[in-house]
Amino acid sequence: MVKHSAHNRLTIGSNPVGSTIYYYILKGDLMKTIKIDLSKKLNSLEIIPLADLHIGDPLCDMALIQEKIEYIKNNENVYCLLNGDLMNNSTKNSVGDVYGEKLTPMEQLAKVCVLFEPIKEKILAVTNGNHEFRSYKWDGVDLMKLFCLQLGIEDKYANESALIFLRFGDQGTHNRHLPVPYVLFVTHGSGGGRKEGAKAIRLADMANIVDADIYIHSHTHLPMIMKQSFYRVDTRSSSVLQVPKLFINTAAMLNYGGYGEAAEFKPTSKETPHLFLDGKAKQFKAKL
Numbered sequence: 001m002v003k004h005s006a007h008n009r010l011t012i013g014s015n016p017v018g019s020t021i022y023y024y025i026l027k028g029d030l031m032k033t034i035k036i037d038l039s040k041k042l043n044s045l046e047i048i049p050l051a052d053l054h055i056g057d058p059l060c061d062m063a064l065i066q067e068k069i070e071y072i073k074n075n076e077n078v079y080c081l082l083n084g085d086l087m088n089n090s091t092k093n094s095v096g097d098v099y100g101e102k103l104t105p106m107e108q109l110a111k112v113c114v115l116f117e118p119i120k121e122k123i124l125a126v127t128n129g130n131h132e133f134r135s136y137k138w139d140g141v142d143l144m145k146l147f148c149l150q151l152g153i154e155d156k157y158a159n160e161s162a163l164i165f166l167r168f169g170d171q172g173t174h175n176r177h178l179p180v181p182y183v184l185f186v187t188h189g190s191g192g193g194r195k196e197g198a199k200a201i202r203l204a205d206m207a208n209i210v211d212a213d214i215y216i217h218s219h220t221h222l223p224m225i226m227k228q229s230f231y232r233v234d235t236r237s238s239s240v241l242q243v244p245k246l247f248i249n250t251a252a253m254l255n256y257g258g259y260g261e262a263a264e265f266k267p268t269s270k271e272t273p274h275l276f277l278d279g280k281a282k283q284f285k286a287k288l
C-alpha cells in the first residue's frame, strides 16, 4: 500500500521487524516541510545558520567551526541550521583539488558526524550543498542523508530546500498562551556570479518561491542581511497585512588562498549572521 503523508514522504509497507520503511521523494512537486515545536518556556531563540564549512579543504577554519559548536552546545536557547557544503568533497570527477584535500571524503563525513553529534538535538534542518551533491551525482550516494541517518535526525533532512514551521514561547493570556509561529525557508543555493549585486539578487529571489518570514541562503560566501516588506493575504478573514521579510546570506568558514585566490575572488569575511527570534511576540532580526 502506498500512502502519501503530510511530511513529504511515501510510506510503503512494513519491514520484517515491524517498523515502517520510509521512502523519501528525491524529486517531486512537494516542498520538504519540517515542523518543529520547541519549549513554551523559551523567551527568545538564537539560530546560527552554518554552511560552506568546506571541511577537508586545507583553508577550512576548524577552530572557528568548533567555537560555534561549543557556543550552541553551551547555551540553551541557541540552535543551528546546516545549509550545505559542510564537506569540501573534492572527488576524482569533480572540480576542486583532489590531491590537496586534508581529509578524504570518507574522513570528512566521519568528521562532520563527530563534530555535530553533541548538538544533534539543536539542528533544525540539514540541506544538501553542491559539494555534497557531487557524490550523489556521480555515485548515487547522498552524504547528507547518511549524516542525518547516523545522527538519528532523518526528520531534519531536506534534499534541496526546506520550509520550516517553527513554534516556541508563549504569547501570553491575551493570545491564549499560544506559541509564536515562524516560517523559515532555507536552501543552499547554486550558480555563480561574483559581484555583490548578483549575490543579493540570488538571496532576494528566494521570496519568489514561497511566502515565509525568514529566508536563508548560502553558497555565495558573502555574509549579508536585508529586510523587505510584503502584503500577506488572509482569505479566511478577507484581509491583508503588511509583514516584514528578513533575508540572510551566510559566510564561508574558509581562509583566503587556493582556488579563491587563483580565480581572483575577493577575500571574504568568516563572520556569519545570527538570527534572533522573540518568544513573546512575532519579532525577528539578524545581527552580523
Ligand SMILES: [Mn+2]
Pocket: 052, 085, 129, 130, 131, 188, 189, 218, 219, 220
Ligand atoms: Mn556551495
